[in-house]
Amino acid sequence: MSEFRIQAMILGEVSTNCYLIYHQSTREAVVVDPADNAAYILNKCRELAVKPAAILLTHGHFDHILAVKDICRAFPCKVYAGREEERLLQDSSLNLSGSMGSEQMSVEADVLVKDGDMLSLIGFEWKVLETPGHTAGSVCYYVESEQVLLSGDTLFANSLGRTDLPTGDMGAILRSIKEKLLLLPEDTMVYPGHGEATTIGHEQKYNPVAVYRRR
Numbered sequence: 749m750s751e752f753r754i755q756a757m758i759l760g761e762v763s764t765n766c767y768l769i770y771h772q773s774t775r776e777a778v779v780v781d782p783a784d785n786a787a788y789i790l791n792k793c794r795e796l797a798v799k800p801a802a803i804l805l806t807h808g809h810f811d812h813i814l815a816v817k818d819i820c821r822a823f824p825c826k827v828y829a830g831r832e833e834e835r836l837l838q839d840s841s842l843n844l845s846g847s848m849g850s851e852q853m854s855v856e857a858d859v860l861v862k863d864g865d866m867l868s869l870i871g872f873e874w875k876v877l878e879t880p881g882h883t884a885g886s887v888c889y890y891v892e893s894e895q896v897l898l899s900g901d902t903l904f905a906n907s908l909g910r911t912d913l914p915t916g917d918m919g920a921i922l923r924s925i926k927e928k929l930l931l932l933p934e935d936t937m938v939y940p941g942h943g944e945a946t947t948i949g950h951e952q953k954y955n956p957v958a959v960y961r962r963r
Contacts, residue, residue, distance in 0.1 A: 752872060752894040754939065757792060760784030761850070764811045765941055767898060769870070770798040776870040779819060780804045780889070780898050781941060783811055784850075786818030793823075802869050805829040805857070806900025806941060807886040808837035809913070810845035813855045828867065829857035830878060833885025842914040861887060877928050881921020882909035888929065890936075897938045897948070903929050905938075905946035906954055925957045 751772040759766050764783035770776060777798040782789055793800060800823045803816055808829065819825060829837060836842040838854040846852040861867070863878035867889075875890040879902045886909075889898040901909035903925055911918040929938075934949030952958050 750894060752891070752896070754896070755792065755796065756939070756945075757783075757789065759788065760811050760814065762811050763942060765939065765943075766815075767939055768792055768796070768798070768800075770796065771870045771872075774871060775799060776801050778802045778804055778869050778874075779825070780939075781806055781812040781900065782815035782819050784814040786815035786822075789815055789819060790822055799823060800825050802867075803827045804867075804874070804889055804898070805833070805837075805855075806888060806898060806902075807883045808833045808843045808855065809883065809901070810843050810847065810850050810853070812900070812941065813837070813843065814845070814850060814853070816855050817853075826858040827855065828859045828861055829855075830876075830885035830887040831860040831862050832878070832880065833857075833883060833887075834860060836883055836885060836915055844913065863887075879921070879924035879928060881911055881917050881919075881924045883913070884915035884917070884920075886924075890932065895933065895936045897929070897932060897936050899929065899938050899940045901941040903938060903951065903955070904940045904942060905944050905950070906956075907943075908955070908957055909941075922957055925955070930955070930958055
């Protein structure tokens with residue numbers, strides 16, 4: 749029986765999904781996209797009796813990073829992000845922090861990852877998929893053994909991420925989804941940055957990118 753557990757939290761002004769993923773036995777955890785409200789995330793850690801060991805960022809927009817520094821102060825976490833996202837993470841005018849009442853901020857990643865990297869975290873292997881388009885340095889994290897994909901703001905249920913914000917590129921996001929994500933096994937569970945979870949199989953049938961691909 750799998751020891752992989754996932755707890756979703758909807759946080760912040762734009763209802764961003766933050767995922768607390770932990771090992772059932774060791775209680776070690778990974779926080780994916782700590783969107784906002786660090787106090788709530790840390791309280792959830794206490795409630796579940798888990799200890800974050802790493803923070804994985806799918807990209808650097810403000811609504812995915814606001815709680816990073818507070819979590820790192822509470823736990824000795826390393827922060828992982830895409831190698832092409834460093835500039836956006838560090839520039840408040842690009843990561844849009846300061847908008848919607850949030851504070852201006854920058855985040856420094858401890859580890860910059862690239863396509864194909866394998867991360868050994870909390871007893872599982874996480875494969876990095878570079879998926880530019882929503883931002884230049886967007887990445888997804890694929891845990892093949894658990895058939896789980898953390899898709900950030902690249903792939904949504906029946907939709908895809910917007911590309912009209914800094915470093916966005918429509919052609920790039922279409923390629924990322926068609927050439928990488930929709931090729932994953934159809935029973936892969938997809939946990940996006942906003943909205944409901946879905947499966948690759950569902951998106952292969954109903955996502956507009958897949959419909960476009962079939963034309």
